[in-house]
Amino acid sequence: MTQLRIPGPTPLPDKVIKAMTKPMINHRGITFIKIINDVTEKIKRVYQTKNDVFLLTGSGTGGLEAAIVNVISPGDKVLSVAGGAFADRFANIARRFGADVTVLAYDWGKAADPDAVRQELKQNPSIKAVLVTHNETSTGVTNPLEEISKAVKEFDKLLIVDAVSSMSCLNIPTDAWHCDIVVSGSQKGWMAPPGMAMLSVSEAAWKAHAKATAPRFYWDFTEAKNYLAKGQTPWTPAVSTVYALDVSLDMLLEEGLSNVFARHALIGKTTREGIKSLDLTLFPDEKFASNTVTAVAASGGLDPKLVVKLMRDEHGIELAGGQTKLDGKIFRIGHLGWVKVEEIKEVIAALKKVLPKAGFRRG
Amino acid sequence: MTQLRIPGPTPLPDKVIKAMTKPMINHRGITFIKIINDVTEKIKRVYQTKNDVFLLTGSGTGGLEAAIVNVISPGDKVLSVAGGAFADRFANIARRFGADVTVLAYDWGKAADPDAVRQELKQNPSIKAVLVTHNETSTGVTNPLEEISKAVKEFDKLLIVDAVSSMSCLNIPTDAWHCDIVVSGSQKGWMAPPGMAMLSVSEAAWKAHAKATAPRFYWDFTEAKNYLAKGQTPWTPAVSTVYALDVSLDMLLEEGLSNVFARHALIGKTTREGIKSLDLTLFPDEKFASNTVTAVAASGGLDPKLVVKLMRDEHGIELAGGQTKLDGKIFRIGHLGWVKVEEIKEVIAALKKVLPKAGFRRG
Numbered sequence: 001m002t003q004l005r006i007p008g009p010t011p012l013p014d015k016v017i018k019a020m021t022k023p024m025i026n027h028r029g030i031t032f033i034k035i036i037n038d039v040t041e042k043i044k045r046v047y048q049t050k051n052d053v054f055l056l057t058g059s060g061t062g063g064l065e066a067a068i069v070n071v072i073s074p075g076d077k078v079l080s081v082a083g084g085a086f087a088d089r090f091a092n093i094a095r096r097f098g099a100d101v102t103v104l105a106y107d108w109g110k111a112a113d114p115d116a117v118r119q120e121l122k123q124n125p126s127i128k129a130v131l132v133t134h135n136e137t138s139t140g141v142t143n144p145l146e147e148i149s150k151a152v153k154e155f156d157k158l159l160i161v162d163a164v165s166s167m168s169c170l171n172i173p174t175d176a177w178h179c180d181i182v183v184s185g186s187q188k189g190w191m192a193p194p195g196m197a198m199l200s201v202s203e204a205a206w207k208a209h210a211k212a213t214a215p216r217f218y219w220d221f222t223e224a225k226n227y228l229a230k231g232q233t234p235w236t237p238a239v240s241t242v243y244a245l246d247v248s249l250d251m252l253l254e255e256g257l258s259n260v261f262a263r264h265a266l267i268g269k270t271t272r273e274g275i276k277s278l279d280l281t282l283f284p285d286e287k288f289a290s291n292t293v294t295a296v297a298a299s300g301g302l303d304p305k306l307v308v309k310l311m312r313d314e315h316g317i318e319l320a321g322g323q324t325k326l327d328g329k330i331f332r333i334g335h336l337g338w339v340k341v342e343e344i345k346e347v348i349a350a351l352k353k354v355l356p357k358a359g360f361r362r363g
Numbered sequence: 364m365t366q367l368r369i370p371g372p373t374p375l376p377d378k379v380i381k382a383m384t385k386p387m388i389n390h391r392g393i394t395f396i397k398i399i400n401d402v403t404e405k406i407k408r409v410y411q412t413k414n415d416v417f418l419l420t421g422s423g424t425g426g427l428e429a430a431i432v433n434v435i436s437p438g439d440k441v442l443s444v445a446g447g448a449f450a451d452r453f454a455n456i457a458r459r460f461g462a463d464v465t466v467l468a469y470d471w472g473k474a475a476d477p478d479a480v481r482q483e484l485k486q487n488p489s490i491k492a493v494l495v496t497h498n499e500t501s502t503g504v505t506n507p508l509e510e511i512s513k514a515v516k517e518f519d520k521l522l523i524v525d526a527v528s529s530m531s532c533l534n535i536p537t538d539a540w541h542c543d544i545v546v547s548g549s550q551k552g553w554m555a556p557p558g559m560a561m562l563s564v565s566e567a568a569w570k571a572h573a574k575a576t577a578p579r580f581y582w583d584f585t586e587a588k589n590y591l592a593k594g595q596t597p598w599t600p601a602v603s604t605v606y607a608l609d610v611s612l613d614m615l616l617e618e619g620l621s622n623v624f625a626r627h628a629l630i631g632k633t634t635r636e637g638i639k640s641l642d643l644t645l646f647p648d649e650k651f652a653s654n655t656v657t658a659v660a661a662s663g664g665l666d667p668k669l670v671v672k673l674m675r676d677e678h679g680i681e682l683a684g685g686q687t688k689l690d691g692k693i694f695r696i697g698h699l700g701w702v703k704v705e706e707i708k709e710v711i712a713a714l715k716k717v718l719p720k721a722g723f724r725r726g
Contacts, residue, residue, distance in 0.1 A: 011386065021380050024375055062421065187387075195558045215460045215577070217455065238557050238601055239550075239556055
């Protein structure tokens with residue numbers, strides 16, 4: 001039995017797979033209009049928001065591009081709070097669309113410091129928006145978004161959040177934390193296949209949108225809003241993925257958001273305890289270790305690429321390696337979405353067998 | 364039994380639906396790399412091209428945006444050959460990204476005139492690229508792409524083709540017709556669900572790409588090419604839709620391209636003959652009537668919106684209405700992808716019953 005333990009795509013529950021076998025439908029007809037409206041309302045509950053929420057056909061990166069092009073004008077000053085590959089990507093998108101990006105870098109594996117954000121915003125009053133990667137999938141770090149938000153909102157800046165690999169797994173009360181745009185992706189904690197991004201848009205983000213001159217068409221929020229008023233998307237959506245989300249959202253809401261968050265917290269802890277019980281070293285600062293993905297450092301002669309290979313070949317467990325500058329330096333275990341504690345225990349048991357073959361010598 | 368007879372999304376064969384139930388997978392792992400490479404090669408066969416072909420996660424409109432942002436710089440002069448809602452959309456995308464668009468308009472329901480294109484290019488030597496909607500889904504017209512291409516290539520301009528609703532149904536030999544970028548979408552003739560766009564990129568388009576300064580990130584061809592060299596997509600693709608395409612492409616290639624084209628030609632003819640047998644009026648110039656979608660004009664007191672409603676409510680057949688300025692003036696029958704002559708005969712038989720109730724009085 002294969003276990004997909006990468007940080008997305010994630011395994012699909014049987015009910016979700018079954019939902020995808022429903023026949024194609026008129027994406028502008030009454031039946032699908034009801035589905036779009038239902039799915040949007042259910043996403044709002046997970047986001048804990050009264051803001052507008054839109055479904056976009058694209059990957060999470062498409063959602064990040066949408067967040068940028070809708071509120072940024074060329075020359076706008078943007079602060080990128082960056083300590084990983086996905087924060088770098090987010091900053092690059094902003095640069096490509098003409099933003100003047102200041103990078104507030106923190107060490108990969110550490111978390112961002114809200115006070116450093118505060119200082120930066122004090123020194124650079126012309127900054128318009130702050131880009132934060134809530135859950136840095138590349139390092140296994142969850143940033144202290146609530147505290148970062150406080151710093152950002154002291155200066156009344158736009159807060160644009162990449163929550164691609166955290167929303168629906170970790171508690172992110174979008175409105176209570178004053179997040180202006182929050183982006184996620186269907187193939188992460190949502191227990192659906194890849195193909196749709198979702199995002200929320202606050203009143204302040206709408207005001208920025210009205211003045212923003214970055215060119216946009218496909219991702220345009222105004223088009224999304226106008227069509228959603230009719231229960232539609234501007235362009236043909238990934239119908240099967242919407243079917244899947246309709247069911248997976250019901251599962252999430254039936255389990256209850258607080259239970260979903262508690263399950264991910266328990267699973268994150270179980271993973272970290274398991275890793276430490278093997279004398280392996282967590283890559284991130286444990287205080288900020290993510291409950292959706294665990295990054296394990298190469299230590300004691302460990303070859304992370306060989307771990308990934310042996311786990312796949314000998315145990316049918318698919319783990320992830322490191323990205324960009326962490327390539328060959330870490331391996332990662334995804335534990336978001338449809339995941340149980342027992343599965344993590346299987347992963348740890350398999351790792352125990354694999355480690356000696358992958359060069360690891362216990363301290 | 365419901366019949367989905369809109370010009371996309373289109374019905375899915377059982378084998379394709381079954382393919383979508385395969386478990387999620389590492390989108391950068393060896394198994395999926397083989398699928399991406401296979402699917403790309405099979406799409407090339409349908410495109411009849413040796414050019415690069417990329418799969419993009421997005422709708423057909425996303426593919427059109429990709430075509431624009433990769434080869435256009437702000438201020439570039441672009442000729443839009445336009446006689447329908449989708450050509451207007453294509454031109455709007457170009458405008459949004461800063462192109463200086465000259466519109467060569469032709470009447471909705473007529474086809475574009477290759478000689479008019481020739482005259483326009485003679486008079487405007489600074490035009491860089493020509494946008495052509497091969498199959499104008501909004502009017503049911505198929506433009507004479509081969510002849511238009513000859514005109515465009517006499518002046519050595521880039522030819523960018525929207526073949527969203529024609530590729531894989533109608534013969535479009537991309538290379539023989541010197542098309543520089545050709546865009547299609549998975550939910551049309553490809554017998555797959557919506558969610559992926561595909562496009563081809565010629566040598567000349569690559570040269571334009573190298574100089575083009577329109578901002579881009581998500582749709583960037585260079586990223587797509589670099590990742591495809593590893594059998595991957597830059598961002599997480601719609602895995603289930605790729606599974607579906609893998610199987611639907613096998614079905615298309617097993618049937619044989621010439622048989623697929625002949626089937627669509629027969630079905631288009633059957634539809635038009637059926638419409639005329641009811642004394643209804645084809646909206647487009649029959650000489651250029653599309654073999655993937657038939658538009659029927661409101662005549663003899665016919666209320667097209669009521670036709671669509673009654674066909675759905677009383678016969679379970681989902682037709683499409685008119686778009687933008689054709690709203691309330693036509694109805695449309697989609698017949699692309701997985702469609703048989705018998706199904707069209709059912710549609711015509713149902714129409715016969717519905718017409719009197721929808722206000723139609725024969726000649």
